[in-house]
Amino acid sequence: MNVRTVVRAPQPIEEPSSFAADVLAGLAAKPKHISPKYFYDLAGSALFERITELPEYYPTRCELGLLQDNAPAIASLFPARCALIEFGAGSSRKARILLGAAATVETYVPVDISGDFLQQDVAQLRRDFPHLAVYPLVADFTKTFEPPAPIAALPRVGFFPGSTIGNFEPHEAAKFLRNAGAILGANAVLVLGVDLVKDPAILCPAYNDAEGVTAKFNLNLLARINRELGADFDLGTFEHHACYNREHSRIEMHLASTRRQKVRVNGKAVTFRAGETIHTENSYKYTLEAFEALAHGAGWSPLKVWSDGLFGVLALARADETKGN
Ligand code: AVI
Numbered sequence: 001m002n003v004r005t006v007v008r009a010p011q012p013i014e015e016p017s018s019f020a021a022d023v024l025a026g027l028a029a030k031p032k033h034i035s036p037k038y039f040y041d042l043a044g045s046a047l048f049e050r051i052t053e054l055p056e057y058y059p060t061r062c063e064l065g066l067l068q069d070n071a072p073a074i075a076s077l078f079p080a081r082c083a084l085i086e087f088g089a090g091s092s093r094k095a096r097i098l099l100g101a102a103a104t105v106e107t108y109v110p111v112d113i114s115g116d117f118l119q120q121d122v123a124q125l126r127r128d129f130p131h132l133a134v135y136p137l138v139a140d141f142t143k144t145f146e147p148p149a150p151i152a153a154l155p156r157v158g159f160f161p162g163s164t165i166g167n168f169e170p171h172e173a174a175k176f177l178r179n180a181g182a183i184l185g186a187n188a189v190l191v192l193g194v195d196l197v198k199d200p201a202i203l204c205p206a207y208n209d210a211e212g213v214t215a216k217f218n219l220n221l222l223a224r225i226n227r228e229l230g231a232d233f234d235l236g237t238f239e240h241h242a243c244y245n246r247e248h249s250r251i252e253m254h255l256a257s258t259r260r261q262k263v264r265v266n267g268k269a270v271t272f273r274a275g276e277t278i279h280t281e282n283s284y285k286y287t288l289e290a291f292e293a294l295a296h297g298a299g300w301s302p303l304k305v306w307s308d309g310l311f312g313v314l315a316l317a318r319a320d321e322t323k324g325n
Contacts, residue, residue, distance in 0.1 A: 020229050020266050027270045027278070034221060036167050036253075036281040041224050047217040054213060056205040059163050062311035063193045067094055067161075070306045070313070071101035077189050077303055077315050079155035083107040085184065086159045087141040087176075092121050094161045098191070099129055107133040107151050111141050142172075144179055156184040163195035163311070166250075166284040170294060173284075177298035181318055190300060190316045197285045198310055200244040207242035207251050207283070215240035218253055218280055231265040241277065249290075253281040288312055 019038060026034045040048065052060035067074070075098060078084075082105055086095050089110030099105055108125065112118050118136035125134050139145035147156070158180050165173050180190055207214055218240040222233040241254040254277035263270045286294070291314065292302050300316035307313070 023225055023229060024266060024268060027265060031279055032277065033279040038224065039217060039221055039281070041220075041228075044217060044220045044224065047213060047220055050213045051209070051217060054206075054209045054211065056209045057214075058202065058206060058310055059193075059195050062308055063161060063163070063313065064094065064097070066306045066308060066311065066313045067097045071097050073304070073306070074098060074191060074313070074315060075102035075104065078102050078104050078157050079187055079189070080104050081106050081154060082157050083109055083147070083151040083154040084157050084159055085109045085111060085147065085151075086161075087111055087180065088113075088160070088162075088164060089118065089121075089136075092125055095159055096125075096128070098159065099132065105132065105157070107135060107154060109135050109137055109148060109151060111137045111139050111145070113138065113140050142176060142179070144182060147183060155187045158184045158188060158190040158192075160190065160192040161313075163193045163283075165192060166195050166286070167281065168284075169282070170284065174294055174298040177295055177300055181299045184318075186318065188318050189303065192314055192316070194288075194291050194312045194314060195283070195285050196307070196310060196312055197249055197287050197290075200246075202310070203244050203251060203285065204242065207253065208240075212240075214242065214253075218242075218255055221280055222255065225265060229266045231263060233263050233265075234261075237261060248282075249285050251281075251283040251285070252279065253283075254279050286312075288314075 023034055026032060051057050084095065084098065084105045089095065089112050092110060095108065095110070099108060110118055118138065122134050122136050133150065135148040135150060137145065137148060165176065168176060181188065184190065219235050219238060222235055222238060225231045226233050237258050238255045239258055241256050243252055245252050256275060256277045257272035258274070260274045261272050263272065288305055288307065295302065295316055296319065299319050301319045303315040303317045305312055305314050
């Protein structure tokens, strides 16, 4: 999700938090897995920020370039006097590009699950865009939420940059799109970033950078489990693996145990075979056609696409509106 600086509070060890419960359930499953949403503690967020600046990690650079080069054209699709709702507003860096080009945006609603984070950026935004009303909203954008009352009457534009949609399973991506349609309402436009299928010679280095930052980002998940759940993972005995799965058009990230071992997590023993992995992330890559089909099934029609061949920025409209209903 673009640049995240979210600090999530450590979960108590005694009361099984959802972090503890999810980690234990994922480590008991076959194959072992842990949700990528747990990458983003303070250290993980800082590592992700470094990833976005790596020479091999093209998505952030591509998306920023597409937004900068096409901001007036993107903004021309926005309804008059609208509210811009950003889903998972890690930093408003990308929204600022649209806000600078779209005089028609009256109100900006950054939505993030972390209230701490949202406050960091709002004061500066208000200084930089004095005519803009900013209503940060603490909410889980993968679920339905009520937009703030002052935007009740405004047409809405959704913004979901960063190709974060690629970290959802395709059925979850469709669910997000349907949910976004319900939140944004009639006449809505949704602008999102989608990473495209491409030569694995470009894809694989983006997740296996020479400096090893992505490896640190992946391994930080085990360090976080050690810190917050009193586990005893020996990080020296796990390796970062990232590979392109052609059949599913996705980069898969795993943490592979280099030997047979037993680890204690929250008081429970977890055993690993040599070479056994924890599946930590999928990053789906779409063709524009495949993404448009997914969006169509979830009630959205493409209005316009900007692409450099590596990455796509898509503007979608609610499907019923494009039929004139
Ligand atoms: C946040 N998300 C879009 C990134 C991606 O490319 O899937 C997360 C990431 N994982 C490894 N590098 C970056």
